[in-house]
Structures are given as structure tokens and as C-alpha cells.
Amino acid sequence: MIVRRLSEIADGQRDVRGPTFASRRLLLAEDGIGYSLHDTVLYAGSTTPMYYRHHLESVYCVSGRGVLTDHDTGAVHQIAEGTLYVLDGHEHHELFAETDLRMICVFTPPLTGDEVHDEHGTYPLLTDADTGMAASP
Numbered sequence: 296m297i298v299r300r301l302s303e304i305a306d307g308q309r310d311v312r313g314p315t316f317a318s319r320r321l322l323l324a325e326d327g328i329g330y331s332l333h334d335t336v337l338y339a340g341s342t343t344p345m346y347y348r349h350h351l352e353s354v355y356c357v358s359g360r361g362v363l364t365d366h367d368t369g370a371v372h373q374i375a376e377g378t379l380y381v382l383d384g385h386e387h388h389e390l391f392a393e394t395d396l397r398m399i400c401v402f403t404p405p406l407t408g409d410e411v412h413d414e415h416g417t418y419p420l421l422t423d424a425d426t427g428m429a430a431s432p
């Protein structure tokens with residue numbers, strides 16, 4: 296069993312800051328669960344373009360307000376507390392945060408924690424073999 300608290304990972308290696316967000320990685324590939332789970336805050340007034348070529352992502356809004364644009368279809372969605380969106384088609388998308396947006400994000404395959412957004416807002420596909428970390432038994 297894993298029991299982990301946000302307070303334990305705040306400001307550590309699993310607390311990753313980007314220009315528009317802070318992402319606290321509660322679960323990563325090294326935990327051996329098969330997905331990663333993140334508590335992410337996107338800052339009020341920011342826009343984050345994203346594209347996950349190698350990953351599926353489910354994103355559940357637990358607080359705040361924003362606007363999600365699907366650049367593949369042009370569809371625009373209002374995001375608020377209680378809204379889930381699922382990137383099941385590797386969509387190019389962007390998220391505008393009207394207020395601070397707190398999102399619970401689940402990635403499969405799991406992020407290792409070493410990915411950085413490239414120029415497309417995407418993450419490479421890394422496995423623990425790439426980072427030298429062994430998965431938990």
C-alpha cells in the first residue's frame with residue numbers, strides 16, 4: 296500500500312514548475328502502478344498549449360474556471376469544478392485558466408517525472424529504463 300500526502304512532495308523533485316503551472320506528481324512510473332497521477336495548478340491568466348503524442352491523459356477539475364480548446368476540431372469547452380476531459384485521441388489542445396485551475400491528471404503510460412515539454416508542448420515517451428530507475432516490485 297502506498298500512502299502519500301501532497302505536503303510530503305511539495306517543493307521536492309516531484310513538485311515540477313513550468314511557466315504556467317505547478318505539477319505535483321503523486322504517482323510516477325517508478326511507483327509501478329501503470330499510470331501517473333498529478334495534482335496540477337494552472338495559474339490564473341495563463342494559457343498552456345499541450346500535445347501528448349505518446350500518452351493518454353484524463354484531467355478532472357476540482358476547482359477553478361477555464362476554457363479548453365481542441366485544436367484538432369476547433370471545439371471549445373468550458374471547464375469548471377466537476378468537469379472531466381479525456382485526451383483519448385492525442386489531441387492538440389490548450390487550456391486557458393480564467394482563475395487558478397486545480398486539476399487531477401492521470402497519464403498512461405505513466406510519466407517518469409523526467410519529461411520536459413518540447414516545442415510542441417508534448418512529452419517524449421520515457422520509461423524507467425531511460426532514466427535508470429527501477430520500478431517497485
Ligand code: 9YT
Pocket residue numbers: 316318319333335337343354390398400
Ligand atoms: C492539465 C495539465 O496541465 N496536464 C498536464 C499535466 C501537468 N502539466 C504535468 O504534470 O506536467
